Amino acid sequence: MDQKPSRTPRHDRGLPEAAVPGPFGPGLVRGGYWNLANAWIPPHQATSQHIAGIYPFVADSGLGHRGPILGVDLNADALWHFSPWEAYVDSSERGTFSTNILVLGAYRGGKSATVKTLVTRSIAFGHQVVVPSDPKGEWVAVAEAIPGGRVIRLGGGTGTRLNPLDRGPRRTGTTDEQHEQMVKQRRIGTLIALIEMTLGARLSAVEHAALLDALDRCILRTDDHPTLRGVFEELGEIAGETDAAFHAAEGAIQPRFVLRRLVEGDLSGLFEDESTVEFDQEAPIVVTDTSELFARGDLAAQLTQVCSTAWIQAVISDRAAHRTRYVVREEGWRDMTSLSSLQMFQQWLKLSRHYGISNIVILHKMGDLDAVGDEGSLERSLAYSIVGDIENKFIFRVNSQEQTALRTRLNLPAPHVEMARHLRKGEFLAYVGQYSYLVDCFATSTEWEYELFATDDALAPADRDDSDFRAIDAAMLDTLWPETREMETGIEGWLTAGPRENTEEQ
Known part of the structure; x- marks a missing residue:
């Protein structure tokens, strides 16, 4: 099994005979394929930008x-x-x-x-x-x-209303107390965002307390179905109370004026009452x-x-x-x-x-x-x-x-x-x-x-290009050309052509 394999003559392998005896043959001077010497290739020089373009792993x-x-x-x-x-x-x-x-x-x-x-x-x-x-x-x-696909259209006489104070579905993995707290925070956060956005200033402590009191009253009165209209009405009740604690009557005035735009103003009929549509989960x-x-x-x-x-x-x-x-x-x-x-x-x-x-x-x-x-x-x-x-x-x-x-x-x-x-x-x-x-x-x-x-x-651009040459048919050109009529070419004719035509028309 360890026998050395027999050598096959060069002629039987279809290889050309060496012109010069020896292991290198003519490849040393002619570049033949049996040249055992390494070829010398000059290095390539280029900028880093060009090298990055030919590097194969970018x-x-x-x-x-x-x-x-x-x-x-x-x-x-x-x-x-x-x-x-x-x-x-x-x-x-x-x-x-x-x-x-x-x-x-x-x-x-x-x-x-x-x-x-x-x-x-x-x-x-x-x-x-x-x-x-x-x-x-x-x-x-x-x-x-x-x-x-589902489209909910607001305005334009559609009659669609969305209640931003809706409770929403029950949160998974929360206790009753945690769920109620999350719902309350979202509702009061929505009310504060609406009012501060309109006023362009932050609510005072008294206004914040009055708004929170109005929301609690509305939740109790509507059996946990508060609306912007309900909060607006409760703010009116608080503003009329002369014996309200912590000057809550004064704090209810500004928020009530803001909600009035959503209840009675140009944004009424959209968000002040119960929702008329449901969100399609599917x-x-x-x-x-x-x-x-x-x-x-x-x-x-x-x-x-x-x-x-x-x-x-x-x-x-x-x-x-x-x-x-x-x-x-x-x-x-x-x-x-x-x-x-x-x-x-x-x-x-x-x-x-x-x-x-x-x-x-x-x-x-x-x-x-x-x-x-x-x-x-x-x-x-x-x-x-x-x-x-x-x-x-x-x-x-x-x-x-x-x-x-x-x-x-x-x-x-x-x-x-x-x-x-x-x-x-x-x-x-x-x-x-x-x-x-x-x-x-x-x-x-x-x-x-x-x-x-x-x-x-x-x-979008026009559906045709007016810069392209368009050939006009001769018959069509005749219909567009004005009718020929005899005209006086003398100086008197040019000066009197307009008045004469006007006289004839009259």
């Missing part, structure tokens, strides 16, 4: 294949899958600690279409989509195009159309968004439903216009994981938060802190004015900020946990999705 492995496809990873030239819940349960270094998403970018950058692509494709994975307030009516078409997508109300001004839009969001949150804050939901917050800065609303928003973001919710906060620019409080105020600092703490971020094309805000407020690297200025429509920088990706969403969009999610119909 493509990232991505987030894996769990979750819906959201686009193409332009760095890896591979499909990019994303699900906030899959990223949250991922125990590797690519995992995240939050399910919420911040979407930031200038107008016509593809934000809305990308969000719609993500949530609609996620429906097949069992996730529900909830839009508490649709100020532009863009999501209505999406809900109507999806089988089973619908794949539920959209609250508030586009009719946003034309009444910014304050009306903010009050509407607070009431509709409070009604939605009362229903979906239930772990027993075993549903994972996207909550899309269009014009997200409207949820953060007062200290009380900011505190409610911050608490809601913290509890999102507990309830299986992914909040998608959409902003056009970081400057939107400058409308929150005064410069250096607690409100504005809290608003920037809330946005900065959202771990998952989708950054679309931004204007040059946003460079400083992105670096200081979101702590983005300078090269990424410069890249964000030159992104094409539908491209975005995705920050998931500690990793970043460059994604093109529209690279995977179908024609049906592209047409349904388009939001630039009013700015």
Whole structure:
């Protein structure tokens, strides 16, 4: 078994005979294939930028294949899958600690279409989509195009009412005392947010006590079915009491004037009484159309968004439903216009994981938060802190004015900020946990999705190009040409042609 194999002649193996005897043969001078000497190749010199382009291991492995496809990873030239819940349960270094998403970018950058692509494709994975307030009516078409989608229309003579003080379903895993305390905190938080947003100032201790007393009275009188109208009436009773303790009568005046707008003013017929609709737990997508109300001004839009969001949150804050939901917050800065609303928003973001919710906060620019409080105020600092703490971020094309805000407020690297200025429509920088990706969403969009999610119909170009040469048929040209008539070409004819014609017509 250890015998040495017999050598086969070179001729039998089809190899050419060596022209020069010896182990190296002619390869030493001619580069033959049996040359045993190593070839000397001069080193390649190039800049680090060019070397990075030819280095074979620059493509990232991505987030894996769990979750819906959201686009193409332009760095890896591979499909990019994303699900906030899959990223949250991922125990590797690519995992995240939050399910919420911040979407930031200038107008016509593809934000809305990308969000719609993500949530609609996620429906097949069992996730529900909830839009508490649709100020532009863009999501209505999406809900109507999806089988089973539900649209709740407010205003415009629909007669639909939502009660922001609804109790909502019972929280799972809580005692009776804990459940009652959570419901009471949500109700008083909604009332304070509405009143402080309208007044533009924080409630005093006396006003807070009067509002809390009115809510307790309304709950007792209505057998735990409080409404804004009921609280409004109780505040009127307190304001008329001359012997009320702690000057509660004085504290009831301002809150009552604010609620009067919702009960008897331009926002009446929407939120002051019992709800006339129910939230459909089984619908794949539920959209609250508030586009009719946003034309009444910014304050009306903010009050509407607070009431509709409070009604939605009362229903979906239930772990027993075993549903994972996207909550899309269009014009997200409207949820953060007062200290009380900011505190409610911050608490809601913290509890999102507990309830299986992914909040998608959409902003056009970081400057939107400058409308929150005064410069250096607690409100504005809290608003920037809330946005900065959202771990998952989708950054679309931004204007040059946003460079400083992105670096200081979101702590983005300078090269990424410069890249964000030159992104094409539908491209975005995705920050998931500690990793970043460059994604093109529209690279995977179908024609049906592209047409349904388009939001630039009013700015669409004409359906024909007037710059193209169009030949006119001779017969058609004759019909367009004016009729020939005899005219006097003399100087007298030119001067008197107009008066003569007018005389004949008269």
